[in-house]
Amino acid sequence: MSVLNWSGVLSPSAAWHVPEEPAENLVLDVRDLRMRYGRTDVLSGVSFGARRGEVLALLGPNGAGKTTTIEILEGFRMRSSGQVSVLGTDPARGGEAWRARIGVVLQSWRDHGKWRVRELLAHLGSYYAPYSGSGGHGGVVSSQGGSGVMGPPGRGGSRAPGVPRPWDVDELIATVGLTEQAGQRIRRLSGGQRRRLDVAIGIVGRPELLFLDEPTAGFDPEARREFHDLVHRLADREEATILLTTHDLDEAEKLADRILILAAGRIIADGSADELSRLMSTQAEVRWSRDGQRFVHSADEPTRFVRELFRQYGESVEDLEVRRASLEDTYMALVRQAESGGSGSGLGGGDAIRKFTVVAG
Numbered sequence: 001m002s003v004l005n006w007s008g009v010l011s012p013s014a015a016w017h018v019p020e021e022p023a024e025n026l027v028l029d030v031r032d033l034r035m036r037y038g039r040t041d042v043l044s045g046v047s048f049g050a051r052r053g054e055v056l057a058l059l060g061p062n063g064a065g066k067t068t069t070i071e072i073l074e075g076f077r078m079r080s081s082g083q084v085s086v087l088g089t090d091p092a093r094g095g096e097a098w099r100a101r102i103g104v105v106l107q108s109w110r111d112h113g114k115w116r117v118r119e120l121l122a123h124l125g126s127y128y129a130p131y132s133g134s135g136g137h138g139g140v141v142s143s144q145g146g147s148g149v150m151g152p153p154g155r156g157g158s159r160a161p162g163v164p165r166p167w168d169v170d171e172l173i174a175t176v177g178l179t180e181q182a183g184q185r186i187r188r189l190s191g192g193q194r195r196r197l198d199v200a201i202g203i204v205g206r207p208e209l210l211f212l213d214e215p216t217a218g219f220d221p222e223a224r225r226e227f228h229d230l231v232h233r234l235a236d237r238e239e240a241t242i243l244l245t246t247h248d249l250d251e252a253e254k255l256a257d258r259i260l261i262l263a264a265g266r267i268i269a270d271g272s273a274d275e276l277s278r279l280m281s282t283q284a285e286v287r288w289s290r291d292g293q294r295f296v297h298s299a300d301e302p303t304r305f306v307r308e309l310f311r312q313y314g315e316s317v318e319d320l321e322v323r324r325a326s327l328e329d330t331y332m333a334l335v336r337q338a339e340s341g342g343s344g345s346g347l348g349g350g351d352a353i354r355k356f357t358v359v360a361g
Helices: 066-074 117-126 169-175 191-203 221-236 249-255 273-280 302-316 327-339
Strands: 026-037 040-051 055-059 081-086 102-105 209-213 241-245 258-263 266-271 284-290 293-299 318-323
Touching (some): 026 241, 040 066, 040 241, 040 266, 055 066, 066 081, 066 209, 066 241, 117 169, 169 191, 258 273, 258 327, 266 327, 293 302
Antiparallel strands (some): 026 040, 026 081, 258 266
């Protein structure tokens, strides 16, 4: 599904709809979510959804409402109005068994420097054991230093065969690449290692829904690649739904099945990186070399143009490239249009769009 709407109000044909699949596969269902602080509207009719095993990236400038949206979904903030279902439960009423099915990886959290890595993960994991296979409601949650980790088990909570909890601690440590640091005190970890520990804490309960906030901040390229593999493993093998908030557009493009762009309290775009780029720009830039000369041409139908190019010049065409707008180009154009209050109809209307039809080389 792809949605683009400059007014921020989703039309009936473009709005999020319930997929034609079993209800248990619906993990997130958000409809007309609104949040107001005093006289200020922070969220103005946000609507989107997510299926089991889907990876979503939520992008937007500072102040767009990303944090407020995530806190509402996590059950840490009450909304002003709208319908929200997370794992089949209204997060405003979610109990401890419901929270056991959710993982949160924050940008940072108040850890305990004297703990050793394995000890801490085993301790936190023990809170999830009573909810192994849980899929119901009940209880009251307590947080551990804002980490999004379950507190000691309380009463209530229906249980059903399902996800075994917690994650085996040694397997978890190996998964996040901290095997050599398993017996080390947290205060002695490097910045990148502490970030890996943050991820381990967020997934210790084998979450069915995982919230990631700038998850690879401080990672080196190798650690970033390993983390991307972990995200794909969680989505593909564990069927976890993942909602990622990041300012790293390259990371969003690599990880996300769908990208949501939030600006001025509204979802202004919803689709894959490729879909958004194609919708944003009606033209592609074709580059090639022939007889030692370099050529550039903007084409509405690049496939037809390239076919004609080879028909005319055959094997003398070299170094052929076809480029469309990058995700960064698309993101910047959409956000600027939304923040300027533009209401261009269609993807060809408005100078702000035309400026981004040429892709920087």
